[in-house]
Amino acid sequence: MGYYPTHLTHLHGLPVHVFPVVEEEGHTPLPAPESVAWKLTTEGEFPFESLWRRFLDQVPTDQVTALVLGAWWDEWDEHGIDPVLELLTAEAPRFPRLRSVFLGDVVSEESEISWIKQGEVSRVLRAWPGLRELGVRGADGLVIEPLRHEGLHTLRIESGGLPPDPVRALAACEFKALRHLDLWLGTAWYGGDCTPEDIAPLLTTPAGCPELRHLGLCNSDIQDDIAAALAGAPVVAGLESLDLSMGALSDDGGAALLAGRPLTHLRSLDLRHHFMGDELVERFRETLEPHGVSLALTPARRRSHLRDRPEARYVAVGE
Structure with a gap:
């Protein structure tokens, strides 16, 4: 099973349509503006501003x-996404109905996820108070400032390594309507050097996010620590779904999670790409499936030459 990000096909319930990189004679008419999620990509060959x-x-x-933003560079990404965000947000009044933005719809053939240079993405939230969904791929240079936003329902950050500062800033934000939060924390090899202490503020009763119903803390090489912290975390009681997939979860983290606050109220628990043994996996099934919890428990591929040593465990998406 593959986990590496692919190009988006849909956003905000709409099919993604790539705006032509260059204007062609006799081209197919453009779709109705409200019928698609518009993707802008230079394909790494053309200046973004002209597009x-x-x-x-x-x-x-x-x-x-x-709106979906793909590759924004023409030869190489020297400055990151900030110059592009300046262009976008300067025209915010021309997009009064914009509800969803995804920054960095880029696959490995264009740039490895750990090489995608993000920037101060919180300016998008400030420019569009009515935004409902924000997705970000890549975390190199990512800046999030503590802010209040009344409309955001979904926030997703995909990374091979999410630094501590954006995580701490998110915990200081007030997202009164936020229901869905997904963070790919990644590995220290690619900048994901968050500690349990950095993540802890996200796990308290979320006064800043009172409507939170889904929490994903994924793709982490400290997945055992995260699971142990969630075992006693107040945030769990209000969730409908919990995602701890793609990380280095072992029996230690799984056992701590099962021994903590009850999870029987959840609709779904995603633990795919785990390193737990068969006995503990069966305990999850026996404990939660009778209560109607949908479980995803596909194990990671084992590096057989390392057997059960800690270094045999790895995140699904790094570089």
Whole structure:
């Protein structure tokens, strides 16, 4: 089973449509602006600003509800996404119906996830108070400032290594409508050097996120510590789904999770890509399935030459 990100096919319930990189004679007419999630990508070959200006000229942006940003560089990404975010947010009044944004719809053939240079993505939230969904792929240079946002329902950050500062900033934000939070924490090899202490503020009763119903803390090489912290975390009681997949979860973390606060109220628990033994996996089934909890328990591929040593465990997505 593969976990590495692929190009988005849908966003905000709409099919992704790539705006033509270059204008062609006799091209197919553009779809209705509200019918698709518009993707802008330079394919690593053209200046983003010219693509952006042509998009503004040709698409009635007052009807656009979803925007996907792919590769924004023309030869190499020297400055990160900040210059592009300046262009986007400067035109925010032209996008009054924008509800969903995804930054960095890039696959490994374009750039490895750990090489994607993000920036101050919180400026997107400030520019669009009505935004409902924000997705980010990559965490190199990622900056999030503590802020209050009344409309955001879904926040997703995919990374091979999420640094501590953005995680701490998220815990200081007030997202009154947030229901779905997914963080790929990654590995210290690629900048994901969060500690349990950095993550702990996200696990308290979320005064800043009172509507939170899904929490994903995924793809982490400290997955055992996260599971142990969640075992006693107040946030669990309000969740409908919990995702601890893609990380280095072993019997230690799994046993701590089962011994903690009851999980029988959950609709789903995702532990795919785990390193637990068969006996503990069966305990999860016996404990939770009778209560109707949907379990995802596909194990990770074992590195047989290392057997059961700790270094045999690895995250699903790193570089």
